[in-house]
Amino acid sequence: MKLSKRVEKIQPSATLSVLGIAKKLKGEGYPVLSFSAGEPDFISPKSALDAARDAIDRGETHYTINSGIPELKNAVAGYYSRRFGLNYETSEIIISSGAKPVVYEALQTLVDPGDEVLVFAPAWVSYVEQIKMSDGRPIAVDTSETGFVPTVEGVESKLSPRTVGMILNSPNNPTGAVYDEATLKALARLAEENDIWVIFDEIYERLVYGDTKFVNILNAAPGIRDRVILINGVSKTFCMTGWRIGYALGPKRLITKMGDIQSHFTSNASSIAQWAAVGAIEGAEDDAERCRSRFAKRRDILVSLLNGIDGLRIESPAGAFYVFADVRNTPIPDDIEFCERLLSEKFVALVPGAAFLAPGFVRISYACGEDDIREGVGRIEDFLKSKRAR
Numbered sequence: 001m002k003l004s005k006r007v008e009k010i011q012p013s014a015t016l017s018v019l020g021i022a023k024k025l026k027g028e029g030y031p032v033l034s035f036s037a038g039e040p041d042f043i044s045p046k047s048a049l050d051a052a053r054d055a056i057d058r059g060e061t062h063y064t065i066n067s068g069i070p071e072l073k074n075a076v077a078g079y080y081s082r083r084f085g086l087n088y089e090t091s092e093i094i095i096s097s098g099a100k101p102v103v104y105e106a107l108q109t110l111v112d113p114g115d116e117v118l119v120f121a122p123a124w125v126s127y128v129e130q131i132k133m134s135d136g137r138p139i140a141v142d143t144s145e146t147g148f149v150p151t152v153e154g155v156e157s158k159l160s161p162r163t164v165g166m167i168l169n170s171p172n173n174p175t176g177a178v179y180d181e182a183t184l185k186a187l188a189r190l191a192e193e194n195d196i197w198v199i200f201d202e203i204y205e206r207l208v209y210g211d212t213k214f215v216n217i218l219n220a221a222p223g224i225r226d227r228v229i230l231i232n233g234v235s236k237t238f239c240m241t242g243w244r245i246g247y248a249l250g251p252k253r254l255i256t257k258m259g260d261i262q263s264h265f266t267s268n269a270s271s272i273a274q275w276a277a278v279g280a281i282e283g284a285e286d287d288a289e290r291c292r293s294r295f296a297k298r299r300d301i302l303v304s305l306l307n308g309i310d311g312l313r314i315e316s317p318a319g320a321f322y323v324f325a326d327v328r329n330t331p332i333p334d335d336i337e338f339c340e341r342l343l344s345e346k347f348v349a350l351v352p353g354a355a356f357l358a359p360g361f362v363r364i365s366y367a368c369g370e371d372d373i374r375e376g377v378g379r380i381e382d383f384l385k386s387k388r389a390r
């Protein structure tokens with residue numbers, strides 16, 4: 001019996017695979033330190049936990065409206081209005097079981113077989129696979145020579161009559177790059193000139209550090225509202241990865257179609273988790289800020305420790321909670337071998353850059369405790385020293 005051609009082309013999520021291996025080894029008693037998944041280690045905010053308990057006590061245990069409860073859509077609309085001055089009707093918002101499914105639903109809605117979608121490499125693992133799952137063609141625009149920031153020339157060199165959209169991600173996973181206003185304006189102009197969609201994944205928008213300011217693409221280029229789908233969720237901002245709540249904001253025509261797909265796919269996101277997300281958005285501003293400042297401190301510790309290692313030179317990333325380190329000048333320049341041997345010899349889990357279309361780099365997530373960061377970098381240093389000593 002055969003499997004579909006589609007599934008033969010799909011790679012499993014490398015981030016989740018490494019996380020799974022790390023958790024399994026840890027379960028077997030190995031002293032694993034995992035810098036693999038982008039998953040804050042802080043507990044979810046009290047306002048979210050309380051809202052979830054209340055929802056259970058009230059018996060909110062049934063299907064909800066497919067596209068999400070009005071209370072959460074209103075909370076998301078209020079958040080966007082307060083934070084970005086952007087006004088969305090509830091009919092322009094869809095709630096889903098994480099941001100990952102809304103990206104997928106958007107692609108399913110926009111991509112026909114053979115259509116091309118631009119992704120900016122290094123790119124988060126799921127974009128490429130989801131484009132393939134939608135029978136589209138992912139076209140990578142390399143940003144590794146331009147500070148991990150897209151350029152007009154880079155985009156123009158990859159545009160074709162089959163291009164239907166681009167996926168932008170700022171702050172970026174895996175590089176931590178945050179796109180400035182001029183870049184977003186230029187990309188918006190290209191989108192307009194070429195009549196293509198922009199999926200703007202801003203799930204890390206709260207996590208920017210130092211003097212860097214996060215810019216929402218519609219604040220930079222309000223004129224392209226009709227072609228933009230904003231992607232966000234509670235996973236990163238409110239440390240709520242396990243609750244699985246994400247959302248998209250965009251033109252009603254598109255959001256409605258995404259809802260049609262969702263109605264045959266996951267149906268509504270968990271009723272209880274939706275109420276927890278209302279609790280977070282409406283009551284956890286302080287928690288979000290506290291987490292952000294703790295990430296800022298961890299970033300500084302991690303970057304300064306890594307820069308003490310021979311062969312590594314790290315620029316401090318402006319956002320998200322990842323350092324994307326170039327290992328090409330180390331004794332193990334191959335990122336996959338680097339990660340495999342580091343895990344098997346020192347029990348430190350990182351994600352190879354190849355998974356993000358960027359071989360020669362490794363992604364180190366600092367969404368873990370400071371002690372783990374110190375211990376983990378110590379092990380990486382020992383690991384590299386032992387290779388040099390040979």
Ligand code: PMP
Nearest residue numbers: 098099100124173203233235246
């Ligand atoms: N976008 C990016 C860039 C991510 O790193 C992630 C990983 N969590 C997601 C979307 C999906 O987030 P979730 O499904 O947990 O809401």
Ligand code: GLU
Nearest residue numbers: 013015016036037038173
């Ligand atoms: N997005 C996170 C990461 O990149 C979580 C895992 C995933 O969904 O890819 O590690």
